[in-house]
Structures are given as structure tokens and as C-alpha cells.
Amino acid sequence: MSKLVQGYEVVIGFETHAQLSTNSKIFSRAPTAFGAEANTQACAVDMALPGTLPVMNIGAVERAIEFGLAINAHIAERSIFARKNYFYPDLPKGYQISQFEIPVVQGGEVSFFLEEGKETVRKTVRLERAHLEEDAGKSLHEDFIGQSGIDLNRAGTPLLEIVTRPDMSSSEEAVAYAKELHKIVTWIGICDGNMQEGSFRCDANVSVRKPGEPLGTRREIKNLNSFKFMQQAIDYEVRWQIDQIEDGHTIQQATVLFDPDTGETRAMRTKEDAADYRYFPDPDLPPLVIGRDWVERVKGEMAELPRVMAERFVKDYALPEYDATQLTQSKAVAAYFEATAKACGQAKLASNWIMGEVSRRLNASELSIEQAPVSAAQLAALIGRISDNTISNNAARQVFEGLWNQEGEVDAIIEAKGLKQMNDTGELEKIIDEVLAANPKNVEEFKAGNAKALNGLVGPIMKASKGKANPGQVNALLMKKLG
Numbered sequence: 019m020s021k022l023v024q025g026y027e028v029v030i031g032f033e034t035h036a037q038l039s040t041n042s043k044i045f046s047r048a049p050t051a052f053g054a055e056a057n058t059q060a061c062a063v064d065m066a067l068p069g070t071l072p073v074m075n076i077g078a079v080e081r082a083i084e085f086g087l088a089i090n091a092h093i094a095e096r097s098i099f100a101r102k103n104y105f106y107p108d109l110p111k112g113y114q115i116s117q118f119e120i121p122v123v124q125g126g127e128v129s130f131f132l133e134e135g136k137e138t139v140r141k142t143v144r145l146e147r148a149h150l151e152e153d154a155g156k157s158l159h160e161d162f163i164g165q166s167g168i169d170l171n172r173a174g175t176p177l178l179e180i181v182t183r184p185d186m187s188s189s190e191e192a193v194a195y196a197k198e199l200h201k202i203v204t205w206i207g208i209c210d211g212n213m214q215e216g217s218f219r220c221d222a223n224v225s226v227r228k229p230g231e232p233l234g235t236r237r238e239i240k241n242l243n244s245f246k247f248m249q250q251a252i253d254y255e256v257r258w259q260i261d262q263i264e265d266g267h268t269i270q271q272a273t274v275l276f277d278p279d280t281g282e283t284r285a286m287r288t289k290e291d292a293a294d295y296r297y298f299p300d301p302d303l304p305p306l307v308i309g310r311d312w313v314e315r316v317k318g319e320m321a322e323l324p325r326v327m328a329e330r331f332v333k334d335y336a337l338p339e340y341d342a343t344q345l346t347q348s349k350a351v352a353a354y355f356e357a358t359a360k361a362c363g364q365a366k367l368a369s370n371w372i373m374g375e376v377s378r379r380l381n382a383s384e385l386s387i388e389q390a391p392v393s394a395a396q397l398a399a400l401i402g403r404i405s406d407n408t409i410s411n412n413a414a415r416q417v418f419e420g421l422w423n424q425e426g427e428v429d430a431i432i433e434a435k436g437l438k439q440m441n442d443t444g445e446l447e448k449i450i451d452e453v454l455a456a457n458p459k460n461v462e463e464f465k466a467g468n469a470k471a472l473n474g475l476v477g478p479i480m481k482a483s484k485g486k487a488n489p490g491q492v493n494a495l496l497m498k499k500l501g
Contacts, residue, residue, distance in 0.1 A: 021188055024260050026226040029233060030186035030252065032143075034199060036178045036209040037153070037217040038081045044152050044176035045072030045115065052215050056158070060170035066110040071302050078176040079306065081208035082122045082150055083316045085178060088202050088323055089145060091126030093313055099150075099303040103296045108155030108168050116151035116179075118297040122306060123148035128182075129325070130198040131343055132191055138340055143195045144183045150306075151177050172216075178208070184223070184233065189252035193245050196220055201347055205324050213243045220248060224255045226263070234259070235269040239276055239283055251276035255283050327352055335365035344373055350387045354394050361398030364405055371397060375418055392421045399428040407488055413437040440486040449487070450495055453478045464500055472496065 021028070043050055046063035063070045086093040097120045101113040126145040131138050155173040159166045180199065186192045200218055204211040211218045220242045225234035239255060242248040254276070259269055274283040322330075324346040331342035331352075345355045355372055359365040376397070380390060400417055403409050409417060409432055420431035432438055440446055453475055454461055463471035472493075479492050 022229070023226070023256055024264075025228065026256075026260050026263075027229055028187050028256050029184045029225045029227065029236075030188075030192050031184035031223040031236075032180075032182045032186070032192065032195065032199075033221040033223070033238075034180045034196070035153075035219045035221075036085075036180060036203045036211075038078050038176040038178055038208055039210060040075055040077040040081070040176055042075060042077075043174035044075045044078045044150065046174055048174060050175050052212075052217075054171055056167070056169040056171060058171065060155075060173055064110070064170055064174040066112075072115060072300075074303065074306065075176060078150060078178075079122070079308070080316055081176075082148065082178055083308065083313055084206050084208055084320055085148055085180075085203065086123040086126065087313070087317050087320065088206050089123075089126035089128060089148075091145065091148070092124045093308060094120055094122050094124055095308055095310070096120065097122040097149075097306045097308075099300045099306065100297045101300050102151075104294075106154055106157075107166075108157050108170070108173065110155070110170065110173065114152060114154065115300055115303070117149035121147040121149035122308070123178075128195060128198050128202070130194045131340055132194045140339075141191060141194065143185045146181045146183050148178050148180045151179055153177050178203075184225075189249040189256070192222060192252055193249050196248060197245060201324060205349060206320065216241075216243065219243060222248065222252055222255075224252055224259070225269070226256060226259045235271050237269065237271065237283075237285075238273045240273055240286065242276065247276055247278050250278070250281055251283060254281060258283065321349075324352075331355075335359055335369075337365060337369055341366075341369045341373065345369060348387070354387050354390070357394035358398045358401070361395055362401040362405070364401050367401045367404065368397070371401065371418075375415070379422060391424055392418065396421050396428060403428055403432065407439055408432065409437050410439055410486075410489060413439065413486075436486075438486065439488050440483050446483070446487055446491060447495060449479055449482045450492070450499060453482060454499065461500065472500075 040050060042048060043064065046061050048061040048064055049059050051059065063072060083093055097117055099115055100118040102116045102118070103113045105112055124147055126148070127142050128145065129140060129142045132141050153172050153175040155168055155170040157166055158169055182195070186195060200211050203209040203218070209217055213219070222239045222242060223236045224239060225236040227234040237255060237259070239251050242251055255274070262269060271288065272285045273287050275286050276283050328339070328342040328346045331337050331345060332339055337345075346352045351372070355368060358368040358372065362368060376387075376390065376392065380387060400414060400421065403417070404411065404414050413432070416435060416437060417428060417431050420426065420435065421428065425431055426434070457475055457478065460471045460474040464475075475496060476489070476492060480487055480489070
């Protein structure tokens with residue numbers, strides 16, 4: 019059931035433009051490198067000079083196939099390119115070559131985990147399609163001289179537009195979907211995912227309705243280039259639409275932009291529908307035909323997919339599904355986990371440490387897993403010393419601190435800091451006997467049925483042992499002595 023906001027259901031669909039990682043453009047041989055001097059990467063085809071014809075980039079097609087395989091979609095054996103007619107100053111042809119009636123990738127789904135209250139739930143967003151198209155150029159507005167210019171370097175850059183069904187019902191869900199999609203396209207290497215450079219741009223279609231009513235009129239928030247702004251923009255748009263309806267106004271279909279400085283969305287233009295674009299098949303491009311042998315070849319060359327790897331982690335390492343999904347957020351994290359788990363033989367402990375202390379430290383230091391000062395081998399050695407009861411969990415955190423600060427290897431840090439756990443039963447029993455003798459009231463209360471009185475004994479024992487006593491051994495000996 020959808021979460022209600024002020025008595026309204028929120029309905030969200032996404033359109034994402036992923037810039038494909040080809041070296042040349044989708045219909046020309048011009049390069050696609052980011053940051054070049056304006057208009058140095060646009061050839062005659064990109065500028066739509068008379069007599070030029072588009073030629074399909076096979077690399078763009080193969081990346082579309084990879085994406086379709088990654089999301090369990092149908093890959094059309096025959097798809098069509100169309101002309102999408104509209105005028106922008108940075109679109110030289112006056113139309114964009116895209117796919118309309120028959121896209122190359124059809125259906126599929128993206129699944130992810132979402133925190134809802136105290137529960138972690140699995141969500142699935144259905145995809146409508148993913149189609150190939152070319153990007154437009156870029157308008158440059160120089161306000162200080164009152165002039166605008168056109169940079170056509172981006173014109174013709176290959177895009178895969180990924181369109182969902184309206185399956186999301188909150189900004190949190192939308193952001194979780196966008197992050198998972200980002201993970202997929204970067205994992206399989208079809209897009210570098212750089213949101214600041216525009217390689218991964220999201221448009222959110224947002225509408226609200228009373229429960230049981232038809233879908234409301236949507237407004238499209240364009241070019242969301244950070245997950246933080248994405249959530250802020252959707253939350254603002256939802257509140258704005260509800261306020262408009264409650265005040266008796268009608269929502270008009272429109273394209274809007276989000277202003278991070280004000281935290282508000284503002285209308286840019288009325289939203290066009292398919293009929294406004296006057297789609298028709300491009301006469302310069304034949305149908306795109308993809309044989310099954312081509313699909314199988316691409317499939318055979320692909321690296322292990324994150325969802326497949328997560329399933330293997332559950333099977334081979336007996337991890338919970340949630341852990342396996344979190345550990346496959348990137349190839350580097352997955353590799354770090356596998357190396358640790360294989361070295362220490364304690365997969366769940368390895369998962370706990372990587373998802374906990376390692377991630378916390380990396381986030382605080384703004385480092386990637388590749389930059390972690392603690393190697394997988396060192397973490398495995400630390401987990402090994404926890405498993406064989408050489409050190410306690412509390413001591414392990416001190417050892418990890420030493421590893422992070424590069425003070426030496428695990429055993430050397432344990433020795434230098436005197437963290438080895440007390441496993442001499444005779445010495446420990448002597449400490450316990452002394453504590454029991456000094457705390458007769460706690461002993462009487464425990465024997466009378468007050469289980470909490472045991473805590474008043476464990477604390478002094480750990481203190482007397484300078485934290486080196488094995489907590490499990492302490493409890494076992496206490497229970498034995500107390501009957």
C-alpha cells in the first residue's frame with residue numbers, strides 16, 4: 019500500500035538518460051570526451067550539414083544489449099529509429115534521432131532494498147523500455163556580456179533513455195531506485211555515471227491523487243544531477259501539488275526545474291506529449307536488427323552481474339539477502355568482501371565488519387574502498403583473532419584503529435597495546451572469587467531470581483581483568499559458581 023502524504027497518494031515514474039561509454043558518437047565518428055574546447059568535437063554529421071548521413075555505432079547497440087540482459091528485459095530482434103521533431107537552438111537538424119514505437123530494450127525490472135521504519139523491505143520497479151537516441155548540444159549563456167553561444171560537442175553523443183512505469187510512491191523510494199540503476203550501468207561499464215558531467219541525468223514524473231482516484235496530472239522535474247537534490251525536488255513538488263489542489267487549483271502538465279538555492283521547482287515550459295513531436299521513421303536509417311547469436315555473444319563476454327553475484331554470496335557464503343545486496347553495490351566492495359571471507363573463513367563476520375566499521379570509516383574520511391588503509395588480508399587476520407578468542411570485540415575495535423592508522427600488523431598491535439584476552443581459567447577464577455566475595459548483595463539478589471544482578475558482578479570482573487577477560491568465559495564461570 020502506498021504511503022499517504024496529507025491524505026494523498028504519491029505516484030512517481032522516472033526517465034533516465036545514461037550517456038553510453040563509446041569513444042565516438044552514435045551516428046558519427048566524432049569523439050565524445052568530456053571537457054574539450056567548445057565545438058572541437060562536432061563533425062559535419064553532428065552539425066547536420068547538407069549531404070551528410072547517419073551511420074549506426076555498433077558499440078552503442080552492444081551497450082544497450084548489455085543493459086537489457088542486466089535487467090532481464092526483452093531485447094527486440096528488430097527496432098526502429100524515428101525522428102522526434104522539435105526546435106532547440108542546440109539541435110542543428112531540428113529533430114532528434116530516437117526510438118519511439120519499437121525500442122531496442124523492452125520491459126525488465128530493477129530491485130533494491132529500502133528502509134521503512136524499523137524494517138528493511140525489498141522493492142521492485144518495473145521498466146517500460148530503454149531506447150537509443152542522440153543527445154543535443156548545449157546552450158551557453160554569458161550573462162555578463164548579454165550573449166549566448168552554442169557548443170555542439172555533445173550533439174550526437176549516444177544516450178540510452180531508461181523509462182520506468184509509475185511504480186514509486188515516495189522520494190526515498192525514487193532515490194533508492196536511481197542509486198540501484200546507477201550501480202547497474204556503472205557495474206556493467208556502459209556509462210561512467212558521472213552526474214556532475216551529465217553522464218547520468220534523471221527526470222522525475224511526479225503526480226498526486228486521492229486513494230482510489232485515477233492518476234493525477236504529472237509534472238516532470240528535469241535534469242536532476244544529484245541524489246540529494248532529487249529527494250529535495252520530489253518532496254517539494256509533492257507538497258506544492260497538494261497545496262495547489264487543496265486551494266482549488268488544477269495541476270497543469272509541465273516541465274519544471276529544481277533550484278537547489280531556493281529548494282523550489284519552477285515551471286520551464288508546458289509538457290509535450292508524443293503527438294506534439296510528430297514522430298515518424300527516420301528514412302536515413304534502416305531497422306536495427308539484432309540476432310540471437312549477437313545477444314548470446316554479448317552475454318558471454320559480460321562480467322558477473324551484481325544480482326547474480328548477490329545470489330552467489332547467499333548460496334556460497336550463507337549471507338542474508340540484504341548483506342549480499344549491500345556488498346555488491348560496487349565491484350570493488352564485492353572483491354574486498356570475497357578476499358576477506360576467503361582468507362578468514364568467517365563470511366558473516368567479514369560482512370558485518372565491512373558494512374559496519376569499514377564503511378563508517380570510509381564515509382567519514384570520504385574514501386573509496388580501494389583507498390582503505392586496511393587491506394582485506396589485514397581485516398581477515400583481525401577477524402581470525404576474534405574467532406580464536408585471542409581478543410574481545412572491544413579490543414578488536416582498538417586493533418582496527420591501529421590498522422587504520424597504519425601502526426603495524428594485527429598481532430603486533432595486539433602485543434603492543436596489551437589486548438590479548440585472558441584465557442587462563444585459574445587466573446580468571448581467582449578474580450571471580452574475589453569479586454563474589456566483595457559483592458555478597460549482588461550474589462544474594464541473583465540467587466533470589468534477579469537476573470539483572472549478574473551485571474553488577476560482570477562489570478567489576480572485567481575491570482579487575484583490565485578488560486582482558488573473555489566475556490563468554492566470565493559468564494560461564496559465574497553461572498557455574500552461582501549454581
